[in-house]
Amino acid sequence: MLPSVNRGYCLAFLSFSLFGLLGQLLHVTHGIPMEDQDYYLQEIMNREHYYSFSESEAIVSNTQASEQLGNTEEHFKPKAGKNELKIKKEKETDKSTTENTAGKNGSKKADKNKKSNNWKTPNESHERETHHEVVKEECPPLGLETLRIDDFQLHASTVKRYGLGAHRGRLNIQAGIYEDDFYDGAWCAGRNDPLQWFEVDARRLTKFTGVITQGRNSLWLSDWVTSFRVMVSNDSHTWITIKNGTEDMIFEGNHEKEVPVLNEFPEVLVARYIRINPRSWYENGSICMRVEILGCPLPDPNNYYHRRNEITTTDNLDFKHHSYKEMRQLMKVVNEMCPNITRIYNIGKSHNGQKLYAIEISDNPGEHEVGEPEFRYSAGAHGNEILGRELLLLLMQFMCQEYLAGNPRIIHLVEATRIHLLPSINPDGYDKAAEVGSELGGWSLGRWTQDGIDINHNFPDLNSILWEAESRKWVPRKPSNHHIPIPEWYLSENATVAAETRAVIAWMEKIPFVLGGNLQGGELVVTYPYDMSRTQWSTKEYTSTPDDHVFRWLAFSYASTHRLMTDASRRVCHTEDFAKEDGTINGASWHTVAGSMNDFSYLHTNCFELSMYVGCDKFPHQSELPQEWENNRESLIVFMEQVHRGIKGVVRDVQGKGIPNAIVA
Numbered sequence: 001m002l003p004s005v006n007r008g009y010c011l012a013f014l015s016f017s018l019f020g021l022l023g024q025l026l027h028v029t030h031g032i033p034m035e036d037q038d039y040y041l042q043e044i045m046n047r048e049h050y051y052s053f054s055e056s057e058a059i060v061s062n063t064q065a066s067e068q069l070g071n072t073e074e075h076f077k078p079k080a081g082k083n084e085l086k087i088k089k090e091k092e093t094d095k096s097t098t099e100n101t102a103g104k105n106g107s108k109k110a111d112k113n114k115k116s117n118n119w120k121t122p123n124e125s126h127e128r129e130t131h132h133e134v135v136k137e138e139c140p141p142l143g144l145e146t147l148r149i150d151d152f153q154l155h156a157s158t159v160k161r162y163g164l165g166a167h168r169g170r171l172n173i174q175a176g177i178y179e180d181d182f183y184d185g186a187w188c189a190g191r192n193d194p195l196q197w198f199e200v201d202a203r204r205l206t207k208f209t210g211v212i213t214q215g216r217n218s219l220w221l222s223d224w225v226t227s228f229r230v231m232v233s234n235d236s237h238t239w240i241t242i243k244n245g246t247e248d249m250i251f252e253g254n255h256e257k258e259v260p261v262l263n264e265f266p267e268v269l270v271a272r273y274i275r276i277n278p279r280s281w282y283e284n285g286s287i288c289m290r291v292e293i294l295g296c297p298l299p300d301p302n303n304y305y306h307r308r309n310e311i312t313t314t315d316n317l318d319f320k321h322h323s324y325k326e327m328r329q330l331m332k333v334v335n336e337m338c339p340n341i342t343r344i345y346n347i348g349k350s351h352n353g354q355k356l357y358a359i360e361i362s363d364n365p366g367e368h369e370v371g372e373p374e375f376r377y378s379a380g381a382h383g384n385e386i387l388g389r390e391l392l393l394l395l396m397q398f399m400c401q402e403y404l405a406g407n408p409r410i411i412h413l414v415e416a417t418r419i420h421l422l423p424s425i426n427p428d429g430y431d432k433a434a435e436v437g438s439e440l441g442g443w444s445l446g447r448w449t450q451d452g453i454d455i456n457h458n459f460p461d462l463n464s465i466l467w468e469a470e471s472r473k474w475v476p477r478k479p480s481n482h483h484i485p486i487p488e489w490y491l492s493e494n495a496t497v498a499a500e501t502r503a504v505i506a507w508m509e510k511i512p513f514v515l516g517g518n519l520q521g522g523e524l525v526v527t528y529p530y531d532m533s534r535t536q537w538s539t540k541e542y543t544s545t546p547d548d549h550v551f552r553w554l555a556f557s558y559a560s561t562h563r564l565m566t567d568a569s570r571r572v573c574h575t576e577d578f579a580k581e582d583g584t585i586n587g588a589s590w591h592t593v594a595g596s597m598n599d600f601s602y603l604h605t606n607c608f609e610l611s612m613y614v615g616c617d618k619f620p621h622q623s624e625l626p627q628e629w630e631n632n633r634e635s636l637i638v639f640m641e642q643v644h645r646g647i648k649g650v651v652r653d654v655q656g657k658g659i660p661n662a663i664v665a
Helices: 007-032 034-051 060-075 304-309 324-337 386-404 409-414 427-436 464-472 497-508 548-559 597-605 624-645
Strands: 088-093 133-137 153-156 198-214 225-233 250-252 263-283 288-297 344-351 355-361 374-379 418-422 513-520 523-528 585-586 608-615
Touching: 007 523, 088 464, 153 548, 198 225, 250 263, 263 288, 324 344, 324 355, 324 386, 324 427, 344 497, 344 548, 355 386, 355 497, 374 386, 374 597, 374 624, 386 409, 386 513, 386 624, 464 597, 497 597, 513 624, 523 548, 548 585, 548 608, 548 624, 597 608, 608 624
Parallel strands: 374 418, 374 513, 513 608, 523 585
Antiparallel strands: 088 133, 153 198, 198 263, 198 288, 225 250, 225 263, 344 355, 355 418, 523 608
């Protein structure tokens, strides 16, 4: 005899069977891949599941939500830190009147939500006093900027055109140069009226705690939303608006198009769907937004989407953002754990006097050994590109732990290579970005040095010197086509050269590096020299070096072992689909740059240097660091191993003595 089941289960099972049959028919007749069939089937099933929640459960108090979380709270709640969104508390003692508009500019520290307010859910009586403590939760971003939220989860009432669709409404997304680009810089509504909305489907019950907004990224237009309402739903049909007493709560939006603005909700909202409904916008512009949602997904082991996209790491590393002091302390801890293979040193000071610390990993730290190649990784030339900095801090921990654990691959790498890791070239810029936090710095805050210099473009332009000599047929006699000297004007005290740039150049000249990589952010691609177009006034032109085939291999060695760079099905970060080029590109064919670190390293020191753009998000929330580490870990190791490719040895005379300054052509 079959066990008894309730009617809801029977209906759910029946709908599952019917939709499964429909999916098979579609698969046969239209050739839809099985994964897509599963995608839409799960979407229908999940929506049906959430229909069972009553309207009164759409907004749940913070205490109730905590009970639902149980003991898994810590997994979704990242550690509190100086540079992350702060936890705030408020005590509700009696009924009070609050303002109709609540907002916070992303460039200022939070000082709101300190008054006693009596927030109630829509089903509570507003005449009844409540006496309980509400704790403001700290939840990470859902992942619009990092692409954890995919395009199918973003919807809108109307769109101006495809390039301004809902899928473009992601925080910090960048537009193309032209106004009608296929990839543009925001979601823009098709009409300017208060009926427009932008919707995010979290695909599971989520504790929503806040929203971050930006205007449209555009060189030509000024579009942003100045105020908006927020609504939530469990079924995408019945919506409940956040209330301020008996009235709809109006949140303050943006005052210009680039600075992110954070609005935290008065209470945690538990729902699956969230909508932003613009109420006013810049008078000379249109309704356009870029958005990030803050939320903690509730535990749901049966959730299909979570299982499919989940990335976990088994490495026991310190996954957090490190201030300058914490970075120095972490390097000291690694040195104390592995004193026989590590050495900490500094290469100079920043404009503000902060030392530029590096760590050496080798079997004989502090010594250059004949036949042992020198390798370097650097990061943080742009102070707001934090991911590279943290990846190098994770890499030094990982190599120390694996060396002690007896990992033969790491042991061989350490014993056969002298590795140098410089995690923060521009600590002054980092401090600016870190002060406002991982989501509130916009696209450029902290990019430059304290004196306003872009380090990555601040090296001597040796390309022009070489190409002019070649055009006059002076090469190879005058000058040589390698070890090109730095021009006298660049070495003068009056030259516009950052203190950090001078320190890096001195470091390059002191140590005979063979291979190097500088980690950057905001994209997923590896670029290789030349970075400067040979044709004058050309903004994009493939400009190869004599070692182009070697550079292409080196770039591919990193990109092909990265989890996402060569994935043809992945979504583009901004406007370029680099996956079509195997995740690599010649720097000059992307955009021309004079005085890049890569070109200078190649022409002045003979060190092959490439740039690794390691993530779409320059400054990801610390909850994203384990996944980013998994994305890049194998690539970081494989690229270091490439330093042992090619011919190496010592040039000696007939008596067996080494010949200084020998040239192998």
